[in-house]
Amino acid sequence: MIRPAIRIASVAEVRAALIEGREIALFDVREEAPYSRGHPLFAVSLPLSRIELKVLDLAPRLDAPIVLYDDGEGLVARAAARLAALGYSNVAELDGGLQGWRRAGGEVFIDVNVPSKAFGELVEATRHTPSLEAREVARLIADDADVVVLDSRRFEEYRTMSIPGGTSVPGGELVLRLQDLAPRPETTVIVNCAGRTRSIIGSQSLINAGVPNKVFALRNGTIGWTLAGLELDHGAARRFPDLSAEAREAARQRARALAQRAGVRFVDRDTLEAWQRDPGGVSLYLLDVRTPEEFDAGHLPGFRSAPGGQLVQATDEWVGVRHGRLVLADDDGVRATLAASWLIQMGWRDVHVLEGGLAGAALEVGPRPPRRPPLPSGAVAALAPQTLAAEMEHSVVIDLATSRRYAAGHVPGAWLLVRARLADALPRLSAGQRLVLTSCDGDLAHYAIADIAALTDRPVAVLAGGTAAWQAAGLPIERGLTRAVEEVDDVYKRPYEGNDNATAAMQAYLDWEFGLIAQLKRDGTHGFRVL
Structure with a gap:
């Protein structure tokens, strides 16, 4: 198929939009792991494999200026064609891709959520956000000092590992709920996260709001705690209490100021x-x-x-x-x-x-599902889980989930494939049998039908409802990275999540964060200003 030519956007054009405050979406269409190893500051991860799952929420306006890039893998043309099919009308390719950005002198950042993390470092450097190192906090806890430890991460992260005695108070809740958690102004407040950003921003939020307590960030979070040889709790469930009228009113006054x-x-x-x-x-x-x-x-x-x-x-x-x-x-x-x-x-x-928030409005109840394009219509069979279970010996199941989701649970015997690399992977599968596509909820499998049809004449079906429906039907689930056609390199393993991170990786992550301010200066596109 001949694809139309894509407009080329220069590095200078992209930088000018970022600096001048004009709208621009800079999308990296590689998988998350390669993205995490190097990208421009404001590049957003939008893997070709999952464009339909993410793009309508990330870029709600179909004529928004979008610039795509990869690192020479040849993904941009396919991504642009997919966006055009979804109705996006202002899509360009970054001149020279990631290497073109480097050649033009553009700064390249590693890791994910980098603008927020770099901003956190700038906040600490500018406001001199107070912090305490792990052993000092451990001593305060052991001495039963008048101190509260507030964990500013998501509750799920807190449950995985936490500071002993700490309470889960996600960062956006800190100012609202502090009065109930530390009613005495003499109580010292310590805010932690896994690394640095959310403890810095959480602590500075309380300071900016004018709370009377002494507030400190736990220096380097649970990483710093672990590197100091201290033990973490696992499975803790302490959460903030119901909000009192007094706490709400105090927080409102602080918010107005x-x-x-x-x-x-x-x-x-x-x-x-x-x-x-x-x-x-x-x-x-x-x-x-x-x-x-x-x-x-x-x-x-x-x-x-x-x-x-x-x-x-x-x-x-x-x-x-x-x-x-x-x-x-x-x-x-x-x-x-x-x-x-x-x-x-x-x-x-x-x-x-x-203004007025939710007051007096008609509200919707329940989770709001992500915006996705309609599932493609066609004659491809959608197999009920029980039907597939009965016909497994005649099927090759392909799971298009991320490697993390696949490892958490998949149809027994399913092959893990990255959708963007189907052309390379399909010839390595058993010949002659029907291919059955699945994904977490089945949507990605449906979107990939056209990809498969262009690559093979083998019969193709999808698992109705995806792996979630298989599990809901009470059918067996296999766990782990049991069948991958190629080396798994789609998801970035964060060195600040989970309980199995190597000491060297945690220290390297901290060292990287310490260097972000220098990178911001070299990059020159951020526009940050700290109060």
Whole structure:
């Protein structure tokens, strides 16, 4: 098939848009692991393998300026064709790809969620955010000092490993709930995460809000705790208590003062509804910054769940177009104001808090599923789990999930394949048998049907409902990386998550974070300004 030529965007053009505050989405279409080994500061990971699963939320405006790149793997043309089929009309290719960026003098960053992490380092360096090293915190805990340890990560991360005696208070909740957690101003507050960013931002959030307590970040988080030879808890379940009226009112007063200092703007519901009807050439992101549980209990139509602490920590997981318009909502103005204050400092110039929050609005209940294109129609058979189970000896099952999801549980005997590399992988599978595609919920398998049809004449079917339906039917699940056609290199293994990280990897991660400020200076596109 002859594909139309793609417009070439120069490195200078991309840098100018970033610096001048014009909308641009810079998408890296490699898998996450190669992306993590090197990319421009504001590049967002959008693997070719999962474009349909992510792009409509990352880039909600179909005529937003999008620039794609890879590192010579030949993925861009396929990604551009897929985006064009979805209706995107302003797609270009970065001149020379990642190597072109390097040749033009562009700075290259490793790891993921880098803008947020680099910003956190800049905050600490600028505001001299107070911190305590792990052994000092351990001594305070052992001496039964008047101290509370608040873990600013997601509850799932906290459950995996935590500081002994610590309480889960995700970062966006800290200002709102501190009064209930530390009612005495004499109580010392210590904020931790796994590494550095969320402890720095969490601590500085409390300081910026003017709480009377002494506040410290746990220096280097659970990584620093582990490197100091101290033991972590596993499976802890301490969570913040129900919010009292006194804590809510104290937090509201602090949020109002912070809004004035940070220049937080507010938008009324009528204006928001006008933006929703006609964004006016601006990419519009509607983000509910409360807890996921609150979001599921009732949220405004069109909003996505983006808990405030995580939104600041990993903005690029929700917002793909740099300099788009962000509208934040909650039920009291505290958490939205706090998140907005940080996003403004991170160079987002069009950030608004919804006046009145959820009050008086008709709410939707339950999780808001990601936006995805309609599943392709066609004559491909969709097999019920029980049917596939009965016909396994005549089938070769291909699982298109990420390696992490595959290892967590897959159809016994299924092969793990990366969708973007199907052409290389298919010839290595057993010949003659029917191919059955599956993925986590089945959607990706449906989107990949056309890819398979272009590569083979073998009969193809999909597992209806994907691996989730197989498991829900009570059928056996196999775990681990049992069958991979090629070396697994799709997902980045973060050195600050889980319990099996090597000491050298954890120390190298900290050393990398310490060097981010110098990289920001060399890069020159960030636009950060710390209050």
